[in-house]
Amino acid sequence: xxxxxxxxxxxxxxxxxxxxxxxxxxxxxxxxxxxxxxxxxxxxxxxxxxxxxxxxxxxxxxxxxxxxxxxxxxxxxxxxxxxxxxxxxxxxxxxxxxxxxxxxxxxxxxxxxxxxxxxxxxxxxxxxxxxxxxxxxxxxxxxxxxxxxxxxxxxxxxxxxxxxxxxxxxxxxxxxxxxxxxxxxxxxxxxxxxxxxxxxxxxxxxxxxxxxxxxxxxxxxxxxxxxxxxxxxxxxxxxxxxxxxxxxxxx
Amino acid sequence: xxxxxxxxxxxxxxxxxxxxxxxxxxxxxxxxxxxxxxxxxxxxxxxxxxxxxxxxxxxxxxxxxxxxxxxxxxxxxxxxxxxxxxxxxxxxxxxxxxxxxxxxxxxxxxxxxxxxxxxxxxxxxxxxxxxxxxxxxxxxxxxxxxxxxxxxxxxxxxxxxxxxxxxxxxxxxxxxxxxxxxxxxxxxxxxxxxxxxxxxxxxxxxxxxxxxxxxxxxxxxxxxxxxxxxxxxxxxxxxxxxxxxxxxxxxxxxxxxxxxxxxxxxxxxxxxxxxxxxxxxxxxxxxxxxxxxxxxxxxxxxxxxxxxxxxxxxxxxxxxxxxxxxxxxxxxxxxxxxxxxxxxxxxxxxxxxxxxxxxxxxxxxxxxxxxxxxxxxxxxxxxxxxxxxxxxxxxxxxxxxxxxxxxxxxxxxxxxxxxxxxxxx
Numbered sequence: 001x002x003x004x005x006x007x008x009x010x011x012x013x014x015x016x017x018x019x020x021x022x023x024x025x026x027x028x029x030x031x032x033x034x035x036x037x038x039x040x041x042x043x044x045x046x047x048x049x050x051x052x053x054x055x056x057x058x059x060x061x062x063x064x065x066x067x068x069x070x071x072x073x074x075x076x077x078x079x080x081x082x083x084x085x086x087x088x089x090x091x092x093x094x095x096x097x098x099x100x101x102x103x104x105x106x107x108x109x110x111x112x113x114x115x116x117x118x119x120x121x122x123x124x125x126x127x128x129x130x131x132x133x134x135x136x137x138x139x140x141x142x143x144x145x146x147x148x149x150x151x152x153x154x155x156x157x158x159x160x161x162x163x164x165x166x167x168x169x170x171x172x173x174x175x176x177x178x179x180x181x182x183x184x185x186x187x188x189x190x191x192x193x194x195x196x197x198x199x200x201x202x203x204x205x206x207x208x209x210x211x212x213x214x215x216x217x218x219x220x221x222x223x224x225x226x227x228x229x230x231x232x233x234x235x236x237x238x239x240x241x242x243x244x245x246x247x248x249x250x251x
Numbered sequence: 252x253x254x255x256x257x258x259x260x261x262x263x264x265x266x267x268x269x270x271x272x273x274x275x276x277x278x279x280x281x282x283x284x285x286x287x288x289x290x291x292x293x294x295x296x297x298x299x300x301x302x303x304x305x306x307x308x309x310x311x312x313x314x315x316x317x318x319x320x321x322x323x324x325x326x327x328x329x330x331x332x333x334x335x336x337x338x339x340x341x342x343x344x345x346x347x348x349x350x351x352x353x354x355x356x357x358x359x360x361x362x363x364x365x366x367x368x369x370x371x372x373x374x375x376x377x378x379x380x381x382x383x384x385x386x387x388x389x390x391x392x393x394x395x396x397x398x399x400x401x402x403x404x405x406x407x408x409x410x411x412x413x414x415x416x417x418x419x420x421x422x423x424x425x426x427x428x429x430x431x432x433x434x435x436x437x438x439x440x441x442x443x444x445x446x447x448x449x450x451x452x453x454x455x456x457x458x459x460x461x462x463x464x465x466x467x468x469x470x471x472x473x474x475x476x477x478x479x480x481x482x483x484x485x486x487x488x489x490x491x492x493x494x495x496x497x498x499x500x501x502x503x504x505x506x507x508x509x510x511x512x513x514x515x516x517x518x519x520x521x522x523x524x525x526x527x528x529x530x531x532x533x534x535x536x537x538x539x540x541x542x543x544x545x546x547x548x549x550x551x552x553x554x555x556x557x558x559x560x561x562x563x564x565x566x567x568x569x570x571x572x573x574x575x576x577x578x579x580x581x582x583x584x585x586x587x588x589x590x591x592x593x594x595x596x597x598x599x600x601x602x603x604x605x606x607x608x609x610x611x612x613x614x615x616x617x618x619x620x621x622x623x624x625x626x627x628x629x630x631x632x633x634x635x636x637x638x639x640x641x642x643x644x645x646x647x648x649x650x651x652x653x654x655x656x657x658x659x660x661x662x663x664x665x666x667x668x669x670x671x672x673x674x675x676x
Contacts, residue, residue, distance in 0.1 A: 074627060074631050075635045078631055090624050090625055092629070094646025094650040100629075107634050107635060108632075111635075
């Protein structure tokens with residue numbers, strides 16, 4: 001589903017190279033965890049996958065279902081099924097959450113040549129998904145993410161993911177700022193979306209989230225490269241021993 | 252040596268003075284009114300239209316910007332349009348002529364302003380606010396009609412009162428003295444429209460007094476055509492515990508100056524100004540505001556949101572004066588602008604003149620582009636860039652419309668805004 005080949009990327013504004021020859025393959029149905037110390041390029045990778053213009057790819061390629069997506073903008077990538085759950089979901093005062101959801105769902109449908117949802121059908125889907133994630137109707141009446149607590153924001157991200165039904169989900173530190181109950185709700189939401197035709201990339205600092213979302217593969221990112229890949233036991237090793245040994249071995 | 256030199260009049264100045272001369276004997280007014288008119292037009296002829304050298308017109312050089320005054324077309328027909336909010340009482344003014352037919356809501360007395368000119372009762376109100384009051388001068392010289400509204404003490408109007416000014420070509424000058432009695436509650440929508448693409452020039456002066464404890468919402472919605480000149484002025488005076496919520500939306504016009512001049516005369520008075528300027532094309536739009544906090548314990552907040560596209564130019568001048576005795580005044584003014592093109596321009600001039608020593612006053616101005624993080628977030632959800640931008644621009648102004656909390660009114664104004672944005676964004 002996703003193939004990243006020898007990717008090099010830098011911050012467009014000042015030219016700082018963040019990703020330095022990264023290779024990664026994620027198959028349909030797979031849940032891949034990406035771990036790594038601060039500053040290793042984890043969040044940058046998520047932004048580059050979703051098409052943020054603040055980064056420039058200087059070498060290599062990103063193939064999604066066999067096609068390069070480097071020339072596509074963020075909205076096109078999203079409509080093709082790539083979803084980024086933000087580490088810091090953005091507040092948009094003045095834009096109602098329901099309007100935002102409806103426009104996003106229908107614009108994606110339009111892009112894919114599907115009919116727009118009727119209002120009753122849209123409402124039905126939102127209500128069902130919100131109930132699953134224990135999101136109160138009052139939250140949906142507020143502007144996008146405005147006045148939401150940290151946990152509410154993360155649940156709102158998963159709600160959007162459930163409604164948009166992406167094929168490739170990228171979760172950027174979704175566990176940060178969550179208490180254990182919220183973490184379980186979020187993990188349940190993600191697990192409910194696991195399916196043979198969908199891949200999930202879980203970017204995280206800690207093993208904790210991976211107790212609830214069990215990964216098929218684990219990749220360690222350091223200085224913009226994958227320095228080690230393995231199965232879920234790798235995450236436990238990291239939790240026990242830290243990154244120092246791996247980094248030394250890679251140096 | 253005689254240094255006095257007659258200024259060479261511009262085409263527009265000549266046309267305005269000629270319009271007056273041509274109507275002598277025909278313009279309504281008794282002797283006292285006609286004498287005020289003569290003085291005003293004489294001043295216009297000698298001083299000319301204001302230039303950038305006049306401080307209050309520094310960013311709107313009317314003498315240069317008003318190139319010509321459109322000729323009237325006697326066959327031009329201005330049709331009335333549907334009310335902005337269903338159920339409103341519509342007071343129709345077409346090509347400057349007020350229609351007095353129809354039923355006034357209970358508690359509201361409507362009188363033709365032309366009658367007040369004819370019997371001379373309008374004379375005192377024709378005085379200009381100062382030597383730089385070009386709008387008062389042009390309007391006072393040429394005004395033919397309008398409406399005088401008196402809302403009796405204790406009247407609570409359930410439905411809005413819409414003063415609907417529709418113009419088709421030519422020029423029109425109208426006045427609306429409005430007196431809200433004590434304890435009244437009302438929403439007035441002053442709506443400026445034009446029916447066609449022909450050029451027009453309109454001036455309107457409103458003189459609003461808000462009685463003790465009254466609670467008034469006044470909306471000025473200017474949606475004139477791309478070739479039109481709009482010179483508007485609203486004056487207001489707030490009595491004890493009176494509340495005035497003034498909402499100004501500019502979504503049209505080529506050359507627009509909307510002046511707002513008010514004062515608080517009774518303790519506990521509260522004034523709110525919310526302004527939305529949607530500017531595009533080659534238009535020039537100026538909102539100039541002065542407020543005198545004249546007595547202790549009065550409050551005001553002013554929030555202006557400008558959205559500027561293309562080569563449009565916007566101006567906001569806001570001046571709050573706090574008199575020496577006006578202790579415990581609380582006044583806050585903000586002017587926020589989204590500049591959406593490299594050629595767009597906005598000048599903001601907030602001023603505070605405070606003579607009291609125990610007050611809370613502040614002002615702030617921001618000029619920004621679209622927030623890139625918000626834009627990326629919307630794109631990352633599959634919303635195409637042009638649509639995402641339109642939604643963010645809309646959000647920037649919708650935020651203050653929603654403050655109105657009157658659902659049909661909010662919906663109608665949001666409709667005006669999104670229609671405008673669909674055309675320009």
